[in-house]
Amino acid sequence: xxxxxxxxxLSIFLLLPVHVAAQDDTVSIGLVAPLxxxxxxxGIGVLQGAQMAVEDANARxxxxxxxxxxxxxxxxxxxxxxxxxxxxxxxxxxxxxxxVGHFNSSCSKAASSIYHEARVAQISPASTNPExxxxxxxxxFRVCATDDVQAPTxxxxxxxxxxxxxxxxxxxxxxxxxxxxxxxxxxxKSLGGEVLRHDGINQGEKDFTPLLTKIKSVRPxxxxxxxxxxxxxxxxxxxxxxxxxxxxxxxxxxxxxxxxKLATPALTEGIYxxxxxxxxxxxxxxxxxxxxxxxxxxxIGSFSAYAYDAANVLxxxxxxxxxxxxxxxxxxxxxxxDFQGIxxxxxxxxxxxxxxxxxxxxxxSGGKFEFIEEVKPA
Amino acid sequence: MTAEIELFLxxxxxxxxLGMVYALIALGYTMVYGVIQLINFAxxxxxxxxxxxxxxxxxxxxxFWIGAPFWVLLAAxxxxxxxxxxxxxxxxxxxxxxxLRGSSKLTALITSIGVSFFxxxxxxxLYGSKEQSVPEIVPNIHFSVGIFSISLIQAMIFATSIGFxxxxxxxxxxxxxxxxxxxxxxxxxxxxxxxxxxxxxIRWTFVLGSGxxxxxxxxxxxxxxxxxxxxxxLAGLKAFTAAxxxxxxxxxxxxxxxxxxxxxxxxxxxxxxxxxxxxxxFVLLGGVLIFRPSGLLGENLPEKV
Numbered sequence: 001x002x003x004x005x006x007x008x009x010l011s012i013f014l015l016l017p018v019h020v021a022a023q024d025d026t027v028s029i030g031l032v033a034p035l036x037x038x039x040x041x042x043g044i045g046v047l048q049g050a051q052m053a054v055e056d057a058n059a060r061x062x063x064x065x066x067x068x069x070x071x072x073x074x075x076x077x078x079x080x081x082x083x084x085x086x087x088x089x090x091x092x093x094x095x096x097x098x099x100v101g102h103f104n105s106s107c108s109k110a111a112s113s114i115y116h117e118a119r120v121a122q123i124s125p126a127s128t129n130p131e132x133x134x135x136x137x138x139x140x141f142r143v144c145a146t147d148d149v150q151a152p153t154x155x156x157x158x159x160x161x162x163x164x165x166x167x168x169x170x171x172x173x174x175x176x177x178x179x180x181x182x183x184x185x186x187x188x189k190s191l192g193g194e195v196l197r198h199d200g201i202n203q204g205e206k207d208f209t210p211l212l213t214k215i216k217s218v219r220p221x222x223x224x225x226x227x228x229x230x231x232x233x234x235x236x237x238x239x240x241x242x243x244x245x246x247x248x249x250x251x252x253x254x255x256x257x258x259x260x261k262l263a264t265p266a267l268t269e270g271i272y273x274x275x276x277x278x279x280x281x282x283x284x285x286x287x288x289x290x291x292x293x294x295x296x297x298x299x300i301g302s303f304s305a306y307a308y309d310a311a312n313v314l315x316x317x318x319x320x321x322x323x324x325x326x327x328x329x330x331x332x333x334x335x336x337x338d339f340q341g342i343x344x345x346x347x348x349x350x351x352x353x354x355x356x357x358x359x360x361x362x363x364x365s366g367g368k369f370e371f372i373e374e375v376k377p378a
Numbered sequence: 379m380t381a382e383i384e385l386f387l388x389x390x391x392x393x394x395x396l397g398m399v400y401a402l403i404a405l406g407y408t409m410v411y412g413v414i415q416l417i418n419f420a421x422x423x424x425x426x427x428x429x430x431x432x433x434x435x436x437x438x439x440x441x442f443w444i445g446a447p448f449w450v451l452l453a454a455x456x457x458x459x460x461x462x463x464x465x466x467x468x469x470x471x472x473x474x475x476x477x478l479r480g481s482s483k484l485t486a487l488i489t490s491i492g493v494s495f496f497x498x499x500x501x502x503x504l505y506g507s508k509e510q511s512v513p514e515i516v517p518n519i520h521f522s523v524g525i526f527s528i529s530l531i532q533a534m535i536f537a538t539s540i541g542f543x544x545x546x547x548x549x550x551x552x553x554x555x556x557x558x559x560x561x562x563x564x565x566x567x568x569x570x571x572x573x574x575x576x577x578x579x580i581r582w583t584f585v586l587g588s589g590x591x592x593x594x595x596x597x598x599x600x601x602x603x604x605x606x607x608x609x610x611x612l613a614g615l616k617a618f619t620a621a622x623x624x625x626x627x628x629x630x631x632x633x634x635x636x637x638x639x640x641x642x643x644x645x646x647x648x649x650x651x652x653x654x655x656x657x658x659x660f661v662l663l664g665g666v667l668i669f670r671p672s673g674l675l676g677e678n679l680p681e682k683v
Contacts (some may be wrong), residue, residue, distance in 0.1 A: 036499065038608045173653055200653030204612055206602045209392040209649035217385055230509045230606065237603040241518070241529055242388070242562030262511045262604045 026070040027063065027324045029054065029314055030090040031307075032101035032111070037077035037205055039228070039256070043103055045301015046125055050100045052293065053311035064322040069315060072096065076107045081286040084105035091118035097321075097329040098123065098314045100307060102296030105129035106175040108140075115139045119326045121333045123314050125306035128252065128276070133351040141333060141348050143310045143341065144276045145357035147176070150251055151226075152275045153359040154368060158222060158249060159185035159191040162360050168220040169198040170235070177203075180251045181226030188224075196220050201231060209238050216244035226252035233262035240267055251275050255362065255369060256302050260327075265367035277343050278360045278374060280305040286342040309341035338339045384525045389648035390641065395532050395601070398539035402594035403617030403623065403633035405546060406587030407468075410625040412563040413583045415483060419490040420470055422614015423497035424463050424588045428595025429605040430501060431459035433510050433562055440513060451515050455600075456538075459592040467588025476577075494610070501607040509604045516600060535597050542593055543633055546586065550629060555582050563627065612656075616643075619663040625676020634674060635638020 026182065031050045033043035054071040061066050074090065076083035083102050091114055091164035098121040102108045108127035115122040116137040117151045124132075124142040128150060133140055158164045178200070185195055196218045199211060212235065215223070223246050225232055232254050239245070249272040260268045280286040286305055293300050316339060317332035339346040347355040358376045362369040403425050410418045435458045439451055474493050478486045519530040550556035555578075561569040562579045570576050598613070599605045616639065624635025639659060646658035666673060 036502065036507070038606065040502065041509070044507060150454075167492045199651070202653065202656055204608060205655065206598070206609065206613070207392070207643075207654070209395075210389050210644045210646075211652040213385065213388050213392060214648050214652075217381070230604065231511070233511075233604055234602055242392075243520075258508055262509055264514070 006212035020074075025062075025065070025067045026095065027067050027097055027318060027320070028072050028093060028095040029311065030086075030096050030099040030101065031071065031073045031311070032076050032083065032086045032090070032099060032107070033103040033307075034071075034078035034107075035073065035075035037075075037079065039078040039104065042228075042256075042301060042303065043075075043305040046101075046103050046307040048293065048297050049125070049301070049304030049307030050311040052289070052296075053308045053315060055310075057315045063315060063319045067324070069318070070095070071182070076102055076104075076111075078104050078107065078323055080106050080110035081174075083111045086158060087111035087114040091115065091120050095324065096120060097318060097324060097326050098333065100310045102127065104174070104176060104203070105132060105179065108132050108142075109175060112137050114141050119330060121314065121317070121326075121330045123310040125310040125334065126252075126303045127176075129175045130183075131179065131352050135250060138334070138352070139330060141313075141352040141354075143306055143313065143343075143346055143354050143357075144252075145359055146353055147180045147183050147251070148156055149357070150274050150276065150359050151180045152187035154224065154249055154251065155184050155191060155193070157272070157274075157361055157375075158203070158224070159188060159193050162222070162247070164193070164221045166194045166220050167222045167224055168196050168215050168218065169224045170226065171198075171200055172203045172231055173200040174203060176253065177227040179226070180253075181224065184224050184226065198232075200255040201227070201235075203227070203231060205231070206234060207238075208235050209242055209362070212239050212242050212244050216242060220246055222249060223248045224248075224252040225254065229256050229259035230262070236263040236267045236271075247272070249273065252302065257299070260364060260367050260369075265364075268364045268367075270279070271364045273362045273364075273369065274373075275302075275360045275362055275369075276306070277358055279362070279369065279371060280343065282371060283343065285340075285344070286361055288321070289342050305343055309346060312341060313339050313346055379479045380525060385648075387526055389644055391526075391528060392648070393641035393644020395535050395618030395640070396644060397448075397637035398535050399470065399594045399598050399601075399613070399636075400617050400620045401633045401636025402539055402590050402597075403613060404544065404620040404636040405543075405629065406591045407618050407621040408624070408629060408632040409583050411621070412488075412560065412629075414475075414479075416417060416475065416486045416490065417618065417626075418475075418587075419487070419614065419618075420474075420493035420497060421490075421587065421591060422612075422617065423494050423501075424470070424608035424610075425591040425595045425598070425613055425617075426607065426610030427466055427497065427501065427606070428459040428463040428588075428592030429609065430505060430510065430543075430595075430607075431462045431592065432566065432596035432599045433512050433605055435459070436513055436515060448515055448517070455515075455596050456593065459596045463588045463595070463676040464585040465563050467584040467591075469506055471581060471584040474624055494614075498607050498610065505607065508608070509606045512599045512603050512605060531601055535601060538593060538597060542590060546590065546629065549586070555579065559583060573606075587612045616659055619659055622663060622673055623666050625673025626674065627677070628675045629677035631673055633675050638674075 033046040074086040105127040108124045109132045116139045128147045129146045130146045171177040255273045255275045320332045321328040361372045432455045516531045558574045619633045620635035620639040624631030647655040
């Protein structure tokens with residue numbers, strides 16, 4: 001008797017998930033970003049941006065038929081191995097039709113071949129390394145400018161507007177930082193500038209005094225930094241300790257007010273940063289999103305608005321495709337034309353790179369990033 | 379020529395400063411290893427917690443007692459982070475390692491890696507994933523003697539580290555607990571037979587090691603100006619390298635290993651390449667393990683993890 005009851009109970013439990021799945025009409029969108037680990041601070045902002053896009057879409061009603069969007073966030077820890085594992089997990093779920101991610105160029109690149117094989121559309125909000133879209137994968141897209149636009153813009157600005165001749169280049173040896181630094185070096189040299197040194201640093205390292213002491217002795221007019229802001233904050237503080245004064249410029253990875261908090265407003269004064277596009281705070285089209293985001297989570301992350309746009313492009317493609325078929329969604333992502341994102345219209349070229357994304361140049365002044373000029377792509 | 383000598387002295391000083399911090403952390407590794415032959419991989423996290431406690435104390439002061447003299451602030455920082463980290467170290471020992479006392483060394487080793495992950499993520503959840511900024515409480519003053527120049531915070535790191543190293547040496551040589559520690563390290567069974575409570579010796583070892591790591595953490599936070607929940611990992615790994623380099627289990631070995639490793643890294647990244655900094659450290663570790671497995675000042679131990 002007991003055995004039979006146990007058997008009945010067990011079979012009910014076995015039936016339950018099947019029953020739920022049949023009733024649950026959803027199509028899944030993945031998100032992968034570093035949610036833990038050393039870059040969690042930035043990945044969480046990406047997660048929150050994408051999550052708001054999904055919630056907004058579901059609040060408007062079913063995306064097609066009576067299907068709603070299910071959000072599947074995964075963590076890649078800023079680690080390409082984990083990125084590949086997350087990608088495999090997503091593509092093995094037949095309900096997943098597209099992915100927003102990854103954040104870091106190294107992770108986006110490592111995962112891109114898996115999405116390509118599985119025919120899952122991948123839209124990165126922030127991976128700026130040019131190489132990723134040159135692998136020939138028709139499943140890769142991004143809503144941000146690439147480093148071969150960003151870094152040469154910085155080089156032009158440094159050479160012609162600031163009139164600097166001698167620079168030192170530092171990079172953090174990541175796919176992103178090194179790529180950015182190399183593009184800068186190429187353009188700066190072609191403009192007749194001189195690169196005194198090009199050194200690498202290790203991400204997560206704390207002590208840069210030996211390096212700064214060495215750079216101080218070659219007397220550059222400016223230092224270009226390819227990397228993210230936590231290391232730059234350390235570099236600035238330690239440069240002050242070894243008595244090294246110069247002008248600094250970096251890419252989108254240093255564009256975060258936390259830099260000013262970490263390195264104090266006094267030491268960050270006069271630092272330049274190129275940013276993909278303009279500050280979302282200054283865009284009327286992003287005002288509503290920024291207000292809702294900041295009311296809910298506090299200070300908006302540097303890439304939250306990009307994640308919101310990337311997720312919306314994907315959701316819109318699912319809506320147009322009107323099916324859970326990966327190939328159909330992929331086709332619609334590719335056909336995206338003048339999608340009205342909060343950061344401006346989104347269009348992709350044949351490689352999946354965003355077209356017409358401008359680069360903004362900012363300067364730290366009085367503890368804030370002040371907008372200097374916007375450079376439209378040639 | 380003077381410029382070159384000046385540069386060299388500056389690089390040497392940079393390396394020594396870092397080496398002092400490594401040495402303080404390495405002492406905890408080496409003491410725990412000496413007593414229970416455990417490589418406590420959670421030690422780097424105890425160091426990181428020490429740094430976070432220092433940040434919290436400074437933040438508390440800046441909101442409740444603005445304009446406190448900086449030596450009061452420093453004393454509060456050191457006392458709180460030493461106390462907090464020592465309690466943490468002793469609790470980790472009690473909760474995670476003590477129940478495994480009889481089991482294989484590998485079990486405890488793997489447990490320590492688990493504790494390390496746990497502490498990292500706990501701190502991330504408590505303080506958030508962003509870097510924490512450490513307000514500059516030590517004035518940025520430089521002392522110059524001829525071409526040699528040292529900043530106040532660097533001088534402080536030297537004085538504090540050397541002070542604590544002397545204290546530890548005295549403690550281990552002359553106090554009851556210190557003698558019991560040495561006896562336990564030599565032969566735990568015999569120590570127990572003559573009435574030494576091995577449990578309390580182990581607890582004291584963790585308390586002392588964690589306290590030193592907290593000092594290193596507080597100095598580290600104040601010197602570099604920012605702390606992150608991830609900082610314990612690399613610093614711990616480097617300090618472990620230093621401990622093995624000097625001869626794990628040996629207290630003077632850990633001091634020497636830490637200082638040499640810092641200087642080696644400082645000069646290496648100053649004169650060769652900063653991107654190879656970690657390579658220098660770990661090549662040194664590899665070299666020592668091949669040519670002198672017991673380390674510079676270590677005794678020949680038959681078993682190692």
